[in-house]
Amino acid sequence: MSFLQTNLPYILAGISVGGQYALIAIGYTMVYGILRLINFAHGDVFMWAGLMMVYFSASMPLWLSIPMVLIVTVILGFAIERVAYKPLRSAPRMSIMISAIGVSYLLQNCALYFTGGLAKNYPTLPWISDTVTIWGATTKVVTLVTPVLTILLVIVLVLLIKKTKIGMAMRAVSRDFETSQLMGIKINTVISVTFVIGSLLAAVGSLLYFTNYASVTPTSGSMPGLKCFVAAVFGGIGSIPGAVIGAFIIGICENIIKGLGWTTFSDAFTFALLIVILLVKPTGLFGEKVTDKV
Amino acid sequence: MKQLSKKKETWLSVIGIAAVYIIVSVLEIFIPSTSILFTVLKKGAIYALVAVSMNLLNGFTGLFSLGQAGFMLIGAYTYAIFTMPVAIKLTDSVYKYYHCAIGFDMGFLPAIILAGLAAAAFATLIGIPVLRLKSDYLAIATLGFAEIIRAVFQWDELGPVTNGANVMREYLDLSHIKIPFTNIPFPPTLFVFLIAGICIAIIVLLINSSYGRAFKAIRDDEIAAEAMGINLFKHKELSFVISSFFAGISGALLAMFQYTVQAAQFKTAMTYEILLVVVIGGIGSVSGSCIASFLYIACSEWWLRFLDDSQYNVLGLDILRSGFRKVVFSVIIMIIVLFCSKGIMGDKELSVRRLWEKIQRKKAAKKQTVKEGAENE
Numbered sequence A: 001m002s003f004l005q006t007n008l009p010y011i012l013a014g015i016s017v018g019g020q021y022a023l024i025a026i027g028y029t030m031v032y033g034i035l036r037l038i039n040f041a042h043g044d045v046f047m048w049a050g051l052m053m054v055y056f057s058a059s060m061p062l063w064l065s066i067p068m069v070l071i072v073t074v075i076l077g078f079a080i081e082r083v084a085y086k087p088l089r090s091a092p093r094m095s096i097m098i099s100a101i102g103v104s105y106l107l108q109n110c111a112l113y114f115t116g117g118l119a120k121n122y123p124t125l126p127w128i129s130d131t132v133t134i135w136g137a138t139t140k141v142v143t144l145v146t147p148v149l150t151i152l153l154v155i156v157l158v159l160l161i162k163k164t165k166i167g168m169a170m171r172a173v174s175r176d177f178e179t180s181q182l183m184g185i186k187i188n189t190v191i192s193v194t195f196v197i198g199s200l201l202a203a204v205g206s207l208l209y210f211t212n213y214a215s216v217t218p219t220s221g222s223m224p225g226l227k228c229f230v231a232a233v234f235g236g237i238g239s240i241p242g243a244v245i246g247a248f249i250i251g252i253c254e255n256i257i258k259g260l261g262w263t264t265f266s267d268a269f270t271f272a273l274l275i276v277i278l279l280v281k282p283t284g285l286f287g288e289k290v291t292d293k294v
Numbered sequence B: 001m002k003q004l005s006k007k008k009e010t011w012l013s014v015i016g017i018a019a020v021y022i023i024v025s026v027l028e029i030f031i032p033s034t035s036i037l038f039t040v041l042k043k044g045a046i047y048a049l050v051a052v053s054m055n056l057l058n059g060f061t062g063l064f065s066l067g068q069a070g071f072m073l074i075g076a077y078t079y080a081i082f083t084m085p086v087a088i089k090l091t092d093s094v095y096k097y098y099h100c101a102i103g104f105d106m107g108f109l110p111a112i113i114l115a116g117l118a119a120a121a122f123a124t125l126i127g128i129p130v131l132r133l134k135s136d137y138l139a140i141a142t143l144g145f146a147e148i149i150r151a152v153f154q155w156d157e158l159g160p161v162t163n164g165a166n167v168m169r170e171y172l173d174l175s176h177i178k179i180p181f182t183n184i185p186f187p188p189t190l191f192v193f194l195i196a197g198i199c200i201a202i203i204v205l206l207i208n209s210s211y212g213r214a215f216k217a218i219r220d221d222e223i224a225a226e227a228m229g230i231n232l233f234k235h236k237e238l239s240f241v242i243s244s245f246f247a248g249i250s251g252a253l254l255a256m257f258q259y260t261v262q263a264a265q266f267k268t269a270m271t272y273e274i275l276l277v278v279v280i281g282g283i284g285s286v287s288g289s290c291i292a293s294f295l296y297i298a299c300s301e302w303w304l305r306f307l308d309d310s311q312y313n314v315l316g317l318d319i320l321r322s323g324f325r326k327v328v329f330s331v332i333i334m335i336i337v338l339f340c341s342k343g344i345m346g347d348k349e350l351s352v353r354r355l356w357e358k359i360q361r362k363k364a365a366k367k368q369t370v371k372e373g374a375e376n377e
Helices: A002-035 A042-059 A062-088 A093-115 A141-163 A165-175 A177-182 A187-213 A222-235 A240-259 A263-280 B006-030 B036-060 B068-083 B086-090 B108-130 B135-153 B156-162 B188-207 B210-220 B222-227 B232-258 B268-281 B286-303 B324-339 B352-376
Strands: A131-134 A137-140
Touching: A002 A042, A002 A137, A002 A141, A002 A165, A002 A187, A002 A222, A002 A240, A042 A062, A042 A093, A042 A187, A042 A222, A062 A093, A062 A187, A062 B324, A093 B268, A093 B324, A131 A141, A137 A141, A141 A165, A141 A187, A141 A240, A165 A177, A165 A187, A177 A187, A222 A240, A222 A263, A222 B135, A222 B268, A240 A263, A263 B108, A263 B135, B006 B036, B006 B188, B006 B352, B036 B068, B036 B188, B036 B210, B036 B232, B036 B268, B036 B286, B068 B108, B068 B135, B068 B156, B068 B232, B068 B268, B108 B135, B108 B232, B135 B156, B135 B268, B188 B210, B188 B232, B188 B286, B210 B222, B210 B232, B222 B232, B268 B286, B268 B324, B286 B324
Parallel strands: none
Antiparallel strands: A131 A137
């Protein structure tokens, strides 16, 4: 109990970061499930959502800038898919992955150009930036809001996938790309919807994440992006509940490691955990077993 | 069509390669060494070596690994630790906060080989568990190991060896290299070209050997290769270890070239850069990787430099300023990736035979048109 008491700030931070990771990891896992593509640019879309918030909030009121960030991030995600991934649909898998790396590079360099390489201060959002005290641990409201919001969004997403027609189409496409095309599913629409959902969740994630971190730099998307992909692989890539659980586990472990004074290893530990899981269960916690066909 | 004899082909190739080295030496004599041309040539050669080593893995064995930056880091640090003179290790000019634990130093050649061996030894260890994974899982696991290596090298407890997260410097860099047994300084660009050239030649020999054919069989179809009696694990591990060995050597060269080395520099972004070079050159083409790495470095470091300079702005627009070069560069990369997804060379090699055949074909075509023209008259 005393362990819990002393480590409560870290555990709370872990749950909060885990929720933010979960929102980003869903974007990775959905895109991978459908296109079999590691969307390296997703972390940079997330970073751009943060930057946009910095720029928009400087010129317009908050009630306008938040929806604007969500909309523009969605447009960005949609545009990336149309410009960089769609032309390569029939190309080998390697090319589309390289295209993703190229987009990531481009987004980072654009951010570097616009910011001049300086860290931009993230605006303070009212209410969720306030501090609260729980059992003697001081934290921001965002820490408590994140897990609730994450779980709500995940429930909505799961309902969307299980109950609606577009959700059914998504499941079909992720099961078999070509057959679903033959069944009259408009692949391009489904893929676009996937990217739209992924970018929207990344934008929500960035609102929550940067409230905790206070500044945005051109490379601040790459490490969270990588970790969220790790979370998605951890949970079994392609599975949404897997990604969410993986993200929470990684977020909590990472912060406990920080709490133990091993800050140098907090990133490395994430990868070590992933490698151990992959060796025990090669397709992640909830991943489907793949069988080799000759 | 005239045929090219095997003997003639070999001779022409040797002459071609020798010409490259002669040009480099001549350039180094006549152009002042501060010219940016040499920066590009040196860095290009180092990237060519690491790109070829990655190509051996990704292009020839079909193992999608993203651990190259980690192995380069091991190589660079091994080199820096073992060549730093003892006199410097004892003072606190480099090891300011730690007492250096390595009480000896060595020459540059054994240290370069040791750098490769250290990377290879580590690759042997992680290869055993990791190579059981497939495609993207392998990629993310190797990437993870590279990140772990980076964290370990920045660890405080290892400070007496790695100097913690601080910069390593004052080891034997390119300006300290002497021609063996004499006191004449080795021309630095030629030195980098020589080491990189020897390593690439060894990789090419390996690819053309029976091992290389086994690698290609694994790339094309693992199950078929296994059925033909190829020991999958043994060959994958071999390819992984050899690739890491050369990545380690290129890391040592990078350390020599840069004068300082810091673990924080070897991020995943570096691996992505190398992967871009491999893909732009053509997956499965050694000469493609070499050409692409020189083009890539020249583009990113030299040719586009004017874009960063605000004095070239026209019409009063404030577009050209620091950072614009990189934006343009990444747009160029996107265009290459989108419109020429096979890369510069595809999976073909730049060889004397192909050039010869092309010239012959062109000659024949010319003759044909002349003949037709005569007939029409």
